Amino acid sequence: MKALLIIIISFCFFQTVALAQPGERVKQLKIAYITEQLSLSVEESQAFWPIYNAHESKRDVLEKSIRKNYRKIKDLETPLTESQLKKIMDEITSSRIEIANLDREFIQSCIPVLGTNKSSRLVIAEEGFKKEIMRELKGRRDRQE
Numbered sequence: 001m002k003a004l005l006i007i008i009i010s011f012c013f014f015q016t017v018a019l020a021q022p023g024e025r026v027k028q029l030k031i032a033y034i035t036e037q038l039s040l041s042v043e044e045s046q047a048f049w050p051i052y053n054a055h056e057s058k059r060d061v062l063e064k065s066i067r068k069n070y071r072k073i074k075d076l077e078t079p080l081t082e083s084q085l086k087k088i089m090d091e092i093t094s095s096r097i098e099i100a101n102l103d104r105e106f107i108q109s110c111i112p113v114l115g116t117n118k119s120s121r122l123v124i125a126e127e128g129f130k131k132e133i134m135r136e137l138k139g140r141r142d143r144q145e
Helices: 001-021 022-038 041-074 082-144
Strands: none
Touching: 022 041, 022 082, 041 082
16 A cells, blocks of 8 residues: 555656656655655655755755855955955855754754654755756766767
């Protein structure tokens, strides 16, 4: 029964993935990948994904802030003073610390829903997904050359 459920969920994800925008496709593939890697039950999925999505939204805001600050530093047309550079670097460092704290809180909030074992495997699953995406992108780039 569990195998049938996983097949149905996977089929639904891959159907929507084919019709989705590129950014949405990646999100849906990530959901499918993590769900499979953690062997999430329906109940676990229903409780976990809202927590995960809220975490990702907060994390995205901080990462966008970091990227924006890096662009300020790279912008050669607008030279920055030493004090401006210091302020930007402080903002980047603060955002990174905030991300680390956010990640810690997220994992702690996952433990009651997924248990310690699956919560620890979540970190590995996310890294595995990133590696798969990078491998796929590298393969596409190599095929184009």
